[in-house]
Amino acid sequence: MCGQNQTAQDSDGVADNSDPDAWFILWILTAAMVISYADRQALAILVQPIKTDLAISDTAMGIATGFAFSAFYATFGLVIARMSDLYGGRKVIIGSLLIWSVMTALSGAAQNFFHLIAARFGVGAGEAGVAPASHAILARLFPPARRSLPLAIVSAGGPVGIILSLLLCTTIEQRVGWRLTFVLMGVPGVLLALVFLIVPRLKQSKVLKPPQDHIPAEQARVLQMLVLSPAFLSVSFTLAGLVYLSFGQGQWLPAYLERSFHLSRSNIGVGLALTQGLGMIFGIVLGGAVSDWASERAPLMRALLIVGALVLAGPLTISIFLVKSSWAVFTLIGIATVFTALPTGALWASVQDRLTDSARATGAACATLIGFIVGLGFGPFAIGAVSDALTVNYGSESLRYALLISTSAAVLLLLPPMAGVVYFARNQVIDV
Numbered sequence: 001m002c003g004q005n006q007t008a009q010d011s012d013g014v015a016d017n018s019d020p021d022a023w024f025i026l027w028i029l030t031a032a033m034v035i036s037y038a039d040r041q042a043l044a045i046l047v048q049p050i051k052t053d054l055a056i057s058d059t060a061m062g063i064a065t066g067f068a069f070s071a072f073y074a075t076f077g078l079v080i081a082r083m084s085d086l087y088g089g090r091k092v093i094i095g096s097l098l099i100w101s102v103m104t105a106l107s108g109a110a111q112n113f114f115h116l117i118a119a120r121f122g123v124g125a126g127e128a129g130v131a132p133a134s135h136a137i138l139a140r141l142f143p144p145a146r147r148s149l150p151l152a153i154v155s156a157g158g159p160v161g162i163i164l165s166l167l168l169c170t171t172i173e174q175r176v177g178w179r180l181t182f183v184l185m186g187v188p189g190v191l192l193a194l195v196f197l198i199v200p201r202l203k204q205s206k207v208l209k210p211p212q213d214h215i216p217a218e219q220a221r222v223l224q225m226l227v228l229s230p231a232f233l234s235v236s237f238t239l240a241g242l243v244y245l246s247f248g249q250g251q252w253l254p255a256y257l258e259r260s261f262h263l264s265r266s267n268i269g270v271g272l273a274l275t276q277g278l279g280m281i282f283g284i285v286l287g288g289a290v291s292d293w294a295s296e297r298a299p300l301m302r303a304l305l306i307v308g309a310l311v312l313a314g315p316l317t318i319s320i321f322l323v324k325s326s327w328a329v330f331t332l333i334g335i336a337t338v339f340t341a342l343p344t345g346a347l348w349a350s351v352q353d354r355l356t357d358s359a360r361a362t363g364a365a366c367a368t369l370i371g372f373i374v375g376l377g378f379g380p381f382a383i384g385a386v387s388d389a390l391t392v393n394y395g396s397e398s399l400r401y402a403l404l405i406s407t408s409a410a411v412l413l414l415l416p417p418m419a420g421v422v423y424f425a426r427n428q429v430i431d432v
Helices: 006-010 020-045 047-054 058-065 067-087 089-107 113-127 130-141 148-185 187-198 200-204 219-227 230-261 265-295 299-319 326-341 344-352 357-413 415-426
Strands: none
Touching: 020 047, 020 058, 020 089, 020 113, 020 130, 020 148, 020 187, 020 230, 047 058, 047 113, 047 148, 047 230, 058 067, 058 113, 058 230, 058 357, 067 089, 067 113, 067 130, 067 357, 089 113, 089 130, 089 148, 089 187, 130 148, 130 344, 130 357, 148 187, 148 265, 148 344, 219 230, 219 357, 230 265, 230 299, 230 326, 230 344, 230 357, 230 415, 265 299, 265 326, 265 344, 299 326, 299 344, 299 357, 299 415, 344 357, 357 415
């Protein structure tokens, strides 16, 4: 949000989205996102065996799955995003891949809660670079009117990673235990880092290097303009609600299904892969395509897509914690996930549309900081704390009611920022 004549500015030097190099880079970045989400999701899938082995509470697991990851992810994201704006995305992504992969493997060596937290700090810090750098690269590759779909595709790498993690972690854990599972999950990231190092098309790509035609904006000034922008804050807090509905409460879904429905981990993995995982992919890609179609006609249509999808997603997500049959719960997870995922590309495109090349990664990191601290940091922690508080009265069903209470509160808190998204789109406000 550092310039008003953004469309004209981006039209110069932005690759047409029929360029094969643009799509090649998009798929490589999507692969990085797949591995990122697979590694971060592993802990959520392995909550029960880790909780039993290390003898820690739901509150502690909420900190490990939420704040321990998201605080470092969001905070380091600002620092690493600045490095991406200054030095180019390729170096940042290589470093990120290596750091989070090593820390994922080290998670398997945890002997207590503090070891686990330290490993999660490292995973969060490492993964902090891949999304802002990827968004900045794609914003330079694709023009504004055709930006939602590429951003949606790279975001769809998240649910693909979740599916792989659900299938791999549950299968591997049953055979070799949770510790070696973490070690094996760390291998693909190292291999992809080697691809970025040695593939000529990636080494020589100008778009993976720092922008040459722009003077890097001072980060403090960029951040000040962003946090003082009501339009930006409306989008960012709406993103926080989407993150909670997609991943915050999702961190507890495997444990919820195991405790309340007494399903095996392998059945949970397959069930969530077919509903949550595929639902995310379908929703994100469909939403990105529809958003591009809508944004070519009127900015308000993109905003209405965002709000309409989330208005439907809220009650559907709440209903997941009201049903008693496994068939019903998986059906609702799949439907709710599609609607939650629909606005993903539109929200990220709304962030990038008002940023210059020299501040793209920083802007994406700032939105991530707000979205992930609120949605993925506070969300899982609050669910775990409420679950522990309700255990005396509700026993193994305490998690069900904790998820019901927390998700209902999140849906209500999402209403004001969604209203802001529509208001600023209707009035076409660009205030920084």
